[in-house]
Structures are given as C-alpha cells and as structure tokens.
Amino acid sequence: MIYTVTLNPSLDYIVRVDGMRLGTINRTAFEQILPGGKGVNVSIVLGNLGHGSRALGFTAGFTGSELERLCGEAGVDCDFIRVERGMTRINVKVKSDEETELNGRGPAITEEDVEALLAKLDGLGADDTLVLSGSVPACLPSDMYERLMLRVAGRGVRVVVDAERELLTRSLPHRPFLVKPNNHELGDIFGVTLSRRDEVVPYARRLQEQGAANVLVSMAGEGGVLVAQTGQVFESAAARGTVVNSVGAGDSSVAGFLAGLMETGSYEAAFRMALAAGSASAFSDHLATRAEVEALLSA
Template structure:
C-alpha cells in the first residue's frame, strides 16, 4: 500500500477576482473549495491515475469533515486522526497576481503524535510512505527524522517532498525518492542551481547520501531526474499557467503511479513531468486524460 502523510491539511479556498483593489469591496467571479495539503494532493492525483492510496494525518471539526467527504467522493481511502480542532482554511486569491493567506494549524498533542507513529509502525517492506509538506510548529522539528527511522527499521520505502530544515535533516537518511526544486537543492549545498547540468551534479550528491531517486523540478525550465542508472533532463510542454498549487505534488504522483504500473524509471519520470504540467494548466489537479495528452510533448535527453 502507498500511504501519504499530511501533517497540516487544509481547505483550499480559491477566489478569482478581476482587478482586486486592497481596502475596497471586491467581488469574486468564481470560487472553488478543495481538500488541501501536499500529501492529500498526492493521494488525489494517484487515485485519478489508477493507484489506490491511503491518506494519513490530522483533521478535525467541520472543516476536517469537508476534507474527508471530498476525498470519499473521489474514492480516496483515509485514516486521519481527529484533533477535535477545526482544520485550517487557506485562501488563494487570483487576480492580477496570486496571493495566499494560510490559516493557523491545530496544536498536535503528544498523544496524537504517538497515534500517528503507531500507524506508521504497522507498515512493512511492501509499503511506501509519502511525507509531503512542512512540519507544523506544534510538532518536534525532527518529526520526519523519527518517522524515517521507524520506516528504516521496517524497510518501508519513504518518499519526501519538503523544504527548509525538515529537508536538511533528512539528508543522509535512506529515502526512496526526494523531490526538491532547484532553489531547495541549492540551499542544501549553499550554491545557486541555474542549469540542468548543476541540478544533475548536485542531485548525484544526494544519491551518494542514500537517496535512490532524485527529481529536481525547475519550473518552466523543465526537470532533471538522477538515478543509479541514468541522468535525464525533461522539457515541459507549452501551456497557460493556471495553477501553481499541486504541480510538484503531481510530479511525485505521476512518477510513483508509473512505477506502480510497472513502467521503467525513465518512463516514470516522463509521466511525472507530464502530470505536473497537466496540473499547472488546470484550475484543479490533473486528470489522467490531461496527462496522456501531454505525454508526447515530453522529451528526455541524457545529461553527461
């Protein structure tokens, strides 16, 4: 089973406002409500790509109930821990630019933390756990380190898509897949990553530190895959950027889904890039037909 873990889920409330003016009454032309959080995004996209997952993490209150109902409507399995506190709401304002206001997360007690760790201890070598997103301030800053330690003991594969201190702490631990963007990769090594060659060079350093697969996303400049057998660059197709939220999560989803369906690593990388691009061109996360339509536009080249 593939599990996703979202420590601080949300409802993402998307508001489209034509000509937003600060300090004035503004009316939204269109609004959308989605279950939010990087791990939840991975579960939603993988479900659309034909792979069953189970979403884990912390939810509560009437907002948490909405997230559960939305996932159930998409047939996404879940086993969230009830915090008895309302899950946060994040507002995404789309007008001349894109602005975000993220609500505060809940306080996660030691009892709730231990309940999640107990769930993770039940996983084995046949399972994969996707750790996606930041570690909330109410949890120990090294919480992901604890989780990866448990998974290492049980030989559970770990996929990590996080940033900052949480990412830095994971370097040197056994990871199946790590997906930093080029800024995050540069911060790890105190360098500027401004080319696919540099992305490949420093991606290889992550392999030396125990990571099995590395995907470095570079926004509109494409992406780089570093594995034990090959180093590849993928372009991104042309399209109108509508949605920056969830594109990186979709790369992870596409890659894992293709591997699950028996595709080789390079084809899985291509599928991941197509999935991320498909989400970037939608108001919500991608559907399988969106991904399949873009696949022919994704070309791989070898980086030496």
C-alpha cells in the same frame, strides 16, 4: 500500498477578484473550495491515475470534517487522526492582478496525537511506500519526519520526502527512496542558484551521496531532472502549454513518478510520467487526470 502523510492539511478557498483593492469591499468573480495539502494532492492524483493510496495526517473541527468529505468525493481513502482542539486550517488564495495567499495555522496537535499517527505505520512493510510531503506545523517537533522514518526503519518501506531545506536534509541519513526538491529548493540547500538542467545534476548527486537513492528535481518551465540510483541521469524540457495554476504541480510529479514506476519498473518511464503529471496539473484548474497525462506523453 502507498501511504501519504500531510501533517497540516487544509481546505483551500480559491477566489478570483477582478481589480482587487485593499481597504474596501471586494466581490468575487469565481470561487471554489478544494481539499489541500501536499500529501492529499499526491493521493488525489494517484487515484486519478488508477492507483489507490491511504491519506494520513491530522484533522479537526467542522473544516476537518469537510476536508474528509471532499477527499472521499475525490476517491481518497482517508485515515486521519481527529484532533480535539482547534480546526483544520483554511488557506485563502486570492487571484487578482497579483496572487495573494492567507494560510491558516491548523489545530493544536498533542504528543498523544503524534503517537496515534506513528502507530498507524506499524503495519507497513516491504510492499509499501510512505510519502512525507509539506511543512511541519509549529506545534510539532522539528524532527517529525525523522520520527516517522525511524518508525518504519528496517522493514523495507520505500520513503519519499518532498520538503524544503532542513526537513529534507535531515531525512537523508535515513536513506529515503526518493526526494523531490525543485531547483530553487535544491539551490537553497547548497547556497547556489540553479537555473539550467545541467547545473542541477552535480547537486542532485550530492544528495545521493548524503543518503537519497533517487533525486527528482522539478524545474517548472525548464522541465526536470532525475538522477536515479542506477547511476542513470534523465532530463527533459517542459511540455508546451499555458500555465493556469502551479499549485499541486510538484505533488502531481511525485504521484506520476510512483505510478510510472509501479506500472513499468522503469526509471525513465517513471520520470516521463512525473513530468507529464506535473505539467497536466499546471495546465489545468484541477489536478492531473489520466487522460491529460497520457495526452502529454503521446504529444
């Protein structure tokens, strides 16, 4: 079983406003509400690809109830901890001449809530994968990912980490199965600018030296690179298409990689599916479907 953890999930309220102006009333030309959060996105895409998962994390208030309802509609098995204070955040994404985001804070999570989440990991074993995605809210300790990884240590659980900067680097001594920075995040870690696929490889290997088994680097229009634990390096240009929305593309890549690896046992096939899933989400106003991924794989 694959378990995804989203510590601060959201309802994403997406609106399009033609010619938005500040300081006056604007009316929307389009709007939709979607379940949000990186781990939630991974679970949705896994389901679209035909693989079940269980979404863990924290929800609160009426917005949390709506998030769980929308996840259920998307076929996601939710097992969130219900938090008493505050509410699941609403992230407002305004699309106009420029894109603007207003991200909420989220609920107040206590140590008791954290312990309840940790307890849900006690049944995981060698056949399970734990996906840790996204940021840690300010109300939680900065070592939250490390605590989650330590809770499953020694049981053969494959841990995937998709996070920025210190969250990722501090996970490396715990030997994650996969880390997935993009090229900008990887460059930030080492204080360099990485714009070409060949530039990425030595820095991905440095993450391996620090503990990661596999390093998948997404590069938007430049495609991506996988440095596998076998020593193999796979790289590819991006698929051709019109980018509609990049939100969720990286999460889709994680889901595609896991689905491809489960289906074939091949790192190369997993890499190809990761890139196709990421591109399929970027080329659509929804998260990647199986048909869209297979269309790109066969193109």
